Amino acid sequence: MIFGLILAGGKGTRMGNVEKPKQFMDLCGKPIIVHTIEKFVINSSFEKIIVLSPKQWIKHTQDIVKKYLPNADKVIIIEGGSTRNETIMNGIKYIEENYILDDETIIVTHDSVRPFVTHRIIEENINYTQKYGACDTVIPATDTIVESCNNEYITDIPDRSKMYQGQTPQTFYAKRLKELYMSLTEEEKEVLTDASKILTLKGDKVYLVDGEVYNIKITYPYDLRVAQALLGSSDIK
Amino acid sequence: MLNTVFQLRKPRQFEVSFKDITLDSEHIIVRPTYLSICNADQRYYQGKRAESVLKKKLPMALIHEGIGKVIYDPTGTFNIGDEVVMIPNLPIEKDDIIGENYLRTSKFRGSGTDGFLQEYIQTVPDRLVKLPDNINRSVAAFTEIVSVCYHAISRFIKTSNARKDIIGVWGDGNMGFLTSLLLKKMLPKSKIIVFGVNEAKLNDFTFVDQTYLVNAIPDNIRINHAFECVGGNVAPQVINQIIDYIDPEATIAILGVTEDLAPINTRMILEKGLRIIGSSRSGREDFEGLMDLYAKYPDIIQYMENIVGTQVHIRDVKDIVNAFELDINKMLGKTVMIWDE
8 A cells, every 4th residue: 555644844843833834835825735735635546645744733734635625535634743754653653553554555755845746756756666665756966065064164075976955755665664763773863854864774775766856845935936936827627 | 736837938948837726526637648749739849830829829838639547537437547538629618500629719728728748637527538448559649630530521521422432632641641541431432542742651551542643643533522631831732733633513621731821723613613621620529439430440540550650758848859859850650759657
């Protein structure tokens, strides 16, 4: 079984923050997260779409999903975790408790604020994972990456031709990801901000899926302006 | 949902744009799979339409010949995964007399409204026709142009006189190939003669009764009716040659598109009492009729496999440009773009 995991933010850092999370910002008359969920809802490969939301925004997310999606029964909204990886683990836990978590269970994890994800990217994530075990969506780095270990001066400038910018989806066999994550020490878990790194740290290969330059993460007001500029008028059906 | 639309911004320049799709209970979502390039697309791509037309219609997604896979259907008309041909004509109103493709209010994909070069097509069930199982997808991709030939022949059958012993088809390109192939099936008792300019191309018309080069037509030839499948700036010459060779009270079906006005021999049209019928595009009943014809004569598909030209796998704008450039240099055949999944 294949599940979509829409990562809509953990509950830790935003606690007490009354500002509406960015996935609820309006883009073309709909909250950004609705655009993202729609891309997964219409893909019949997915058994369910599990949206992992901060606790205080679960009701709100449920309401907008019900409002905008005619077949909302395919979408489940549950609470995320304190970190990105804990959020993914919450999703896996839900699958384990309500479905079957076996060697064939795949999770396609995706940022709720990347609504420009395409059919091809999602399909390739599923296909590459079935073929190779895990994959990550990337685009070649266009800017030179500069490393500074002390935030004062450059310690290294890696060869740009080997550098990529990570996007999402990131797709894994859920059971394997969970096993590897559970084998990490608490210190290792703390520093791991990226799910693919769980696998690479343990020696598993994670294959690259070509992303798109426009598969942007809407993080800042500037990104929203870019997203609006990419949109044309609505089309005849 | 933000749908990726690959629009032609200006001649030879495609650009990615996004348009919102709202999921509702009436519209189906189709993932286009195999798309075929038509000469009409090329006229936009190469900037061969009038400047005013380009200014009015671009940016626009091209392509009106294509098939796809149903991926979301709240109407229950299709099963998920069904392969369908997409009808590019989009009627706004219903008329008991005038066909949907002739209503002036109808829209047409790839000509005034976005074509099939999109990530998803959202449409009503009426604009989709299920394809037969196991059909060659590259052939199915250009079903639309075949439906146009089917439509023209159907109109011709309704309006022409009963003497249909010998029918001439002018044109050795794709349109001529498809029209003469369908004529052999739809009017099996008629002798089909094809007139062209390229002997090598004419040699591929193995299913017709006779072929001639247009500069070597025997004087004593008689044609009961004719189809013009050439278009372009030589259309007037072609139509006038047809008028010279055709029987009185015959019907000439014109399918070729011209950008300029065509001076034709109206005196002889009057003297011979000729009937000229224009045909353009097609409607749902033509697609359905064509599917029935495919089922009745499966060898049509086999013949059409011979005109599948270059097949280009596409993932992004760069691949689409490549497909259009390759299509420009083709001799005969349909260039098919295949979406990589």
